[in-house]
Amino acid sequence: MRELKYREAISEALVQAMEADESVFIMGIGVDDPKGIFGTTRAAAERFSRKRVVDTPICEDTMTGVAIGASLVGMRPVLVHARNDFALVSMNELVNHAAQWSYTTGGALHVPITVRMLIGRGWGQGAQHSKSLQAFFCHVPGLKVVMPATPYDAKGLLIASIQENCPVIFIEHRLLYEVSGPVPEEPYTVPLGNSVVRREGRDATIVATSLMVIESLKAAHMLEKEGIDVEVVDLRTVSPMDEETVLASVRKTGRLVIADTGWSNCGLAAEVACRVAEKAFGSLGAPVQRVVLPDVHAPVSRALEEEFYPGVEGIAQAVRRALYGKKAGTRLAVVSADPADKGFLGPF
Numbered sequence: 001m002r003e004l005k006y007r008e009a010i011s012e013a014l015v016q017a018m019e020a021d022e023s024v025f026i027m028g029i030g031v032d033d034p035k036g037i038f039g040t041t042r043a044a045a046e047r048f049s050r051k052r053v054v055d056t057p058i059c060e061d062t063m064t065g066v067a068i069g070a071s072l073v074g075m076r077p078v079l080v081h082a083r084n085d086f087a088l089v090s091m092n093e094l095v096n097h098a099a100q101w102s103y104t105t106g107g108a109l110h111v112p113i114t115v116r117m118l119i120g121r122g123w124g125q126g127a128q129h130s131k132s133l134q135a136f137f138c139h140v141p142g143l144k145v146v147m148p149a150t151p152y153d154a155k156g157l158l159i160a161s162i163q164e165n166c167p168v169i170f171i172e173h174r175l176l177y178e179v180s181g182p183v184p185e186e187p188y189t190v191p192l193g194n195s196v197v198r199r200e201g202r203d204a205t206i207v208a209t210s211l212m213v214i215e216s217l218k219a220a221h222m223l224e225k226e227g228i229d230v231e232v233v234d235l236r237t238v239s240p241m242d243e244e245t246v247l248a249s250v251r252k253t254g255r256l257v258i259a260d261t262g263w264s265n266c267g268l269a270a271e272v273a274c275r276v277a278e279k280a281f282g283s284l285g286a287p288v289q290r291v292v293l294p295d296v297h298a299p300v301s302r303a304l305e306e307e308f309y310p311g312v313e314g315i316a317q318a319v320r321r322a323l324y325g326k327k328a329g330t331r332l333a334v335v336s337a338d339p340a341d342k343g344f345l346g347p348f
Contacts, residue, residue: 001182009151009183010040010172013158014078015047016187021076024162025052027067028080028116037080037118038177064090064115068098071111076162084117084171085131098167099142110165114158119210119261120174121309127297132261134209135268137169138239144192145169145239149213151181153236156190164192173211173261195242197249201231204255204319207246207272209235212259212291212315219315230319238268246272247280254285255322259315264292286325289318 004012018024025048026041032055036042045053056063060081067077081087087094098111119132137145146161146168148154154172161168198213199220208216213234220230231249235241250256256276258269269290276288291310299308320328 001184003180004151004155004183005177006151006154006172006179006181007038007040007177009155009181010158011036011043012183013155013162013187014041014044017078017159017162018044018048018052020187021162023074024076024078025054025070026078026080027054027056027063028082029056029058029086030082031055031080037082038174040116040177041080060086060089061093064093065097067113067115068093068101068111071113072101072109076112076114078114078116078162080116082118083125083129084119084133085129087115087117087133088131094137094143094167094169095140099140102166103142111167112162112165114161114164114168114170116170116172118172118174121298121305125298126300130298132171132263132293134169134171134238134260135262135266135271138268138271143167143169143239144237145171146192146237147171147173147210148190148236149176149208149210149234151179151183153190153234155183156188157192157236159187160189160192163189168192171210175211176214179214190236192237193240193242194237195233195235195245197231197245198234199230199232201229201253203229203253204257204322205231205233205246205249205253206257206259206315206319207233207235207249208259209238209268210261212261215312216259216315218312219319222312222316223319228319228323235272241272241275243275243279247276250276250280251283254283255319256284257289257291257315257318257322259291259310259318262292263295264290265295267292286322289322291315291318 031041032045032053067079101111146157148157206216216232258272260269269292273288
């Protein structure tokens, strides 16, 4: 099978979804810019022009309301936020309107909007351009939340999200954009709500999201050299969550590490840990370990970022703690190097 980069898979998904359904259109700040949101909207802009790839003012709340209104009259908007943080300006529209329309109308009306949100680190983004807010959106009934980790899932889950009759929050980590993988040329969907076992193992389970799936697979490879056999579960859709796959893995291995891109307090990792404690507590042979962001705001400098963001070694050390407790020792959790990040100057 041919290979595409993650960003290319998203671009192809958008074009194919728009070719298949004339009600699909893209809107957002800079979507028709020559760089096209890391190249993800450029092909659609060239193919369909500004009639269906619409640059919007810097007015996220109003533009989300426009997207909701368009969806209520039969359109399927794909709204793009070049940073997850920008979506906070539109929380009223997302939480009090988009998420509730179907419920408050007794299922008579639907809001089929897909909201792409970018998360990531690097280039001195600081606290205002660094948040990973999936836990916020998972807390709201009526919203589905997707975090693909591979190019194959990026394309399949995006097409599936656009076809959903409810609002979907589609979260992309920008450090995944240069990751390559097999992607079929024809349109296809990956059903929302299904996780996948990326690597089978017997000693411990890592449940991961987004970029942390890739980091977890690297950690598993590292631990294999130490004789530790790790299973890696990619949640893919974090709401609704496929907890059965998680529970089955934990019942097999008896150890659980959760690696997420969000904060620790009340985060997605805490929700996964809670569900395992409620439904598979007897299978746990050690306390659950979380590899997440500390509950402080992101720094700006690269040196401080390397202390702030957990990476491969942090995940590996969490697995060691789950297996050996205090005997695991202490090793520094470091960010894994990403050569594609060095020349990055911004999303536009």
